[in-house]
Amino acid sequence: MAKIKQSKSISQLKKGDNIKVNGKTLEVDAHYVFEDYKTTKEMIIELFDQKTDKDYQIRYFNNQVEDTIKFFELENDFVYEEKEIENIEW
Numbered sequence: 001m002a003k004i005k006q007s008k009s010i011s012q013l014k015k016g017d018n019i020k021v022n023g024k025t026l027e028v029d030a031h032y033v034f035e036d037y038k039t040t041k042e043m044i045i046e047l048f049d050q051k052t053d054k055d056y057q058i059r060y061f062n063n064q065v066e067d068t069i070k071f072f073e074l075e076n077d078f079v080y081e082e083k084e085i086e087n088i089e090w
Contacts, residue, residue, distance in 0.1 A: 002069060005089035010065050013045060019058070019090045021071055022083075024049065026056055034059065058088075 013019070017028045026047040035042040040061045047056040055074040069088070072080035 001066075002085035003087040004066060004069070005087070007090060010045075010060065010090070011043075011062065013090060017090065019045070019047060019088065021047075021056070021058075021088050022086050040064070 013028055013031050015028055015030060019026050019028060026049055028045055029048055030044075030046040032044060033041045034044045040063045043060055043062055045058040047058065048054065049056070057072040057074075057080055059068075059070045059072065061068040069085065071083050071085045071088070073083050075081045
């Protein structure tokens with residue numbers, strides 16, 4: 001399970017904030033509801049690496065962040081591949 005260190009609630013993250021995943025600092029580009037399931041919302045945080053110009057996503061369900069958080073790297077123009085999270089902080 002990923003080690004999560006939060007300086008504020010994940011729901012408060014917004015464009016321009018930084019998230020550190022596995023030692024790599026990434027900048028938030030967008031944070032939005034992907035799917036609303038009535039009892040929970042699947043959320044996406046779009047991220048990018050300023051140094052490499054690579055795109056990433058964090059996906060989670062708003063009522064179960066610790067159990068559902070996942071990290072993805074954009075492998076080509078439209079396919080995200082899931083990557084393991086060792087540690088994440090914001």
